[in-house]
Amino acid sequence: MSGSADVTRRWTDWLFGLDALLMLTGGVVALLAWDVRVSILLGVWLGAWVLNHGLSLIGGRWAMRLVPVIFGLTVLALWQLVVDMFAVPSVILPGPLAIAARFGSSLDVLWADFVQTFVKGALSGYVMGCSAAVLTAIAVDRSLFLQRGLLPVGNFIAALPIVGIAPILVMWFGFDWQSKAAVVVVMVFFPMLVNTVAGLRATDAMQRDLMATYSASYWQGLFKLRLPAAMPFMFNGLKIATTLAMIGAIVAEFFGSPTQGMGFRISTEVGRLGLDMVWSEIAVAAVAGSAFYGVVAMIEKGVTFWHPSQRGR
Amino acid sequence: MxxxxxxxxxxxxxxxxxxxxxxxxxxxxxxxxxxxxxxxxxxxxxxxxxxxxxxxxxPAPHQVVAEFWKLTWGEEVAGRRGIVQSGSLSNRGLVLHAWVTLSATMLGFVIGSGFGILLAVGIVHNRAMDASVMPWAIASQTIPIVAIAPMIIVVLNSVGVAGLVPKAIIAAYLSFFPVVVGMVKGLRSPDGMQLDLLRTYNASAAQGLWKLRLPASMPYLFASLKVGVAASFVGTIVAELPLGGAGLGTRLLAGSYYGQTIQIWATLVVASLLAAGMVGVVGLVQSRVLARMGMAA
Known part of the structure; x- marks a missing residue:
């Protein structure tokens, strides 16, 4: 493995050396022909690139953690520099500093929107949809006929643009969080169902035979063998469903909502050209989405510690 | 069967x-x-x-089917503004709107997956890129990007970029990350033994890429292309919500404003058929390609 990495690195060092040379000459040309500002941007980018390249050659745990952080900070710095130096109007693209200032000054609004969209809409729908899917999967699991029929249909529906039913559900359940939760329930149901059904089939005949020799009842077999064995599949579904839940809850608000919520705020602030507020909401959505995913992944780590994908890390 | x-x-x-x-x-x-x-x-x-x-x-299923038929075949063949009478697709029928959405999706999907493959090649061959970009690519999967799509559209519109391109950008962005993550996995799927064999042949990195890594990554590529095409389709529909004009997303919003439930359901049927069709086409290409390469499952 390391031998082939050597070959690779020699080749790419040469390639990216050439690349850097090209970029440098390009920067000089731009400096002469056009603008100092472009060369400042190129300089920042190149400096960060060289730093990251060096760090990744050194390797080690901390260096590898530092590299993505530097990359992210570079992108933010370039963003701020572009906005400042080219005087981009804030109705088109506000800089990160302006967004951070707006974020800090409107924490109460952001919190209210977060509660409305995430806690009431996404989270309640997520819990309802996932538990309904698991119960359905257990019910279906006893009949091979239903499994054969439901799996292709569920796979098919999971690929459809289900967000499209949002306007219908908003009509049925009203503008408040109930309709958002309903959209989320429908969106998470089928991925979760398909994964759980697949998971419940994951035990092999030998393991099931062992349960039979213990004369375990169906329920004992389910709770002690098949549900634990299904956990990796179920967590796969649960992780996919976190993103779907956020999307469903926010998009459903575009079709009608009370006067708070992240989707509502995004669409109204776009109309008022308050783009710094919009970006603050996006930051909240990003952090909430990643945290939601992270929590589920952490629970997965605790529950399926025995699975090969969780060991050796 | x-x-x-x-x-x-x-x-x-x-x-x-x-x-x-x-x-x-x-x-x-x-x-x-x-x-x-x-x-x-x-x-x-x-x-x-x-x-x-x-x-x-x-609406009952037969009402939806009837409306679907009326808005596609009926509108185009018999309608005054249909393609038979006027020579252009009717803006009251669903075929025009489906075509608008489909073309934006396809353009974005091609751009997004193309860039995704290129970036994945770069990530596999360069450690600095791997360490800087990969964590963000994975983290971006957990962020509800689709929900932000309408905002990006409005902003691009205010800059003067309108029409097909903004929607295609959203679609490209959404198909980009699944392809990057899947392709990196695929390009890394050859095991040490195979890589060592190439080394004993004194193969260059470029030869390793063309003769071993790319062929080995095909199953992963197609799996992520399926995810990507579905994601970019959803993205395009959501991106059309604030725009007006043509497109399935616009039709959904108009239907919900005027309480035309049957029309919403007929639009959903068209959207589902398109989504299933696109995933199906990718699946067909997949089975053909894998069969030719001797990797058929």
Whole structure:
């Protein structure tokens, strides 16, 4: 493995050396022909690139953690520099500093929107949809006929643009969080169902035979063998469903909502050209989405510690 | 073909449940109408009436199918503004809107997956890129990007970029990350033994890429292309919400404003057919390619 990495690195060092040379000459040309500002941007980018390249050659745990952080900070710095130096109007693209200032000054609004969209809409729908899917999967699991029929249909529906039913559900359940939760329930149901059904089939005949020799009842077999064995599949579904839940809850608000919520705020602030507020909401959505995913992944780590994908890390 | 009968049964059960739900949800309106007229009606009258309402809470399947047919074949062939009479697609029918959405999706999907493959090649061959970009690519999967799509569209519109391109950008962005993550996994899938063999052949990195890594990554590529095409389609539909003009997303929003439930459902049918069609085409290409490469599952 390391031998082939050597070959690779020699080749790419040469390639990216050439690349850097090209970029440098390009920067000089731009400096002469056009603008100092472009060369400042190129300089920042190149400096960060060289730093990251060096760090990744050194390797080690901390260096590898530092590299993505530097990359992210570079992108933010370039963003701020572009906005400042080219005087981009804030109705088109506000800089990160302006967004951070707006974020800090409107924490109460952001919190209210977060509660409305995430806690009431996404989270309640997520819990309802996932538990309904698991119960359905257990019910279906006893009949091979239903499994054969439901799996292709569920796979098919999971690929459809289900967000499209949002306007219908908003009509049925009203503008408040109930309709958002309903959209989320429908969106998470089928991925979760398909994964759980697949998971419940994951035990092999030998393991099931062992349960039979213990004369375990169906329920004992389910709770002690098949549900634990299904956990990796179920967590796969649960992780996919976190993103779907956020999307469903926010998009459903575009079709009608009370006067708070992240989707509502995004669409109204776009109309008022308050783009710094919009970006603050996006930051909240990003952090909430990643945290939601992270929590589920952490629970997965605790529950399926025995699975090969969780060991050796 | 073993699962043909079970699938048929499940679909049949779903349709039956749909009819039952349609009757149940539309019954209230019929009762109100009867009460307003000063009479009582029993289920024997409610059931047939509930299935043929003008603006039902939940249209019955046959109403949706009829509307779908009317807005596609009927509108284009018989309608005054259809392609037969006027030479261009009718903006009242669904074919035009489906085409607008489909073209934006396809353009974005091609751009997004192309860039995704290129970036994945870079990530596999360069450690600095791997360490800087990969964590962000993975983290971006957990962020509800689709929900932000309408905002990006509005901003691009205010800069003067309008029409097909902004939607294609969203679609590209959404198909980009699944392809990057899947392709990196695929390009890394050759094991040490295979890589060592290439090394004993004194193969260059470029030869390793073309002769080993790219062929080995094909199953991963197609799996992520399927995810990517579905994601970019959803993204395009959501991106069309604030725009007006043409597109399936616009039709959905218009339908919800005017309470045209049957029309919303017909639009959803078109969207589902398109989504299934695109995933199906990718699947077909996949099975062809993998069969030619001797990797058929």
């Amino acid at each position: 073993k699962s043909f009968a079970p699938v048929l049964v499940v679909v049949g059960v779903i349709v039956a449940l749909w009819y039952a739900a349609a009757v149940g949800m539309n019954a209230q309106w019929e009762r109100d109408q009867a009460a307003r007229a000063g009479s009582e009606i029993g289920w024997a009258e409610i059931v047939p009436k509930a299935m043929h309402q003008e603006r039902p809470v939940l």
